[in-house]
Amino acid sequence: MEIILYLSVALIAIAFVVLVVYLAKTLKALQATMESVSGTLEGLETQMQGITTETALLLHKTNALAEDIQVKSESLNTVVEAVKGVGGSIQKVNNTIDQVTDRVQIAANEYNPKIAQAVQWGNVCIELINKWKAKKAEREAEQQLEDYQETLPVPASETRYQRSHS
Secondary structure, three states: OHHHHHHHHHHHHHHHHHHHHHHHHHHHHHHHHHHHHHHHHHHHHHHHHHHHHHHHHHHHHHHHHHHHHHHHHHHHHHHHHHHHHHHHHHHHHHHHHHHHHHHHHHHHHHOHHHHHHHHHHHHHHHHHHHHHHHHHHHHHHHHHHHHHHHHOOOOOOOOHHHHHOO
8 A cells, every 4th residue: 555655656746746747837828928028118108108108299289379369360350350441441432433434324314415416516516626637638638649640751752731630
């Protein structure tokens, strides 16, 4: 029975050694995994610091842009007010022009026969001026033709009288 006891103890010892060997292998694999996780976390920490820096810069730029937009918005408000004032002035001018147009229309209706007569006299005057200009142009053309004919040499067989009446 002692042999069984020794064999049992030996078997327990071998099982314990096998357990320790596999436990050591598992711990080594766990250590490698933990080192990999540690490296990944260090890289992640570095990336997070970069992201934090970029985020802070972006936040500063966003604040500056918001301030610039606020200033420009206030400036634009003054421009809008000025445009409203110009619009009001233009409206007043339009109203004044409408009133003047109405007055002119009323006056034109009152003096319509006189205006028609003045237009007729104007047309007669323009017609007389055009006729006078036409006669003047005709006389000048005749004078130029006579002057030109006088500068032409006279052939021996033709006299000046014959040339002017031909």
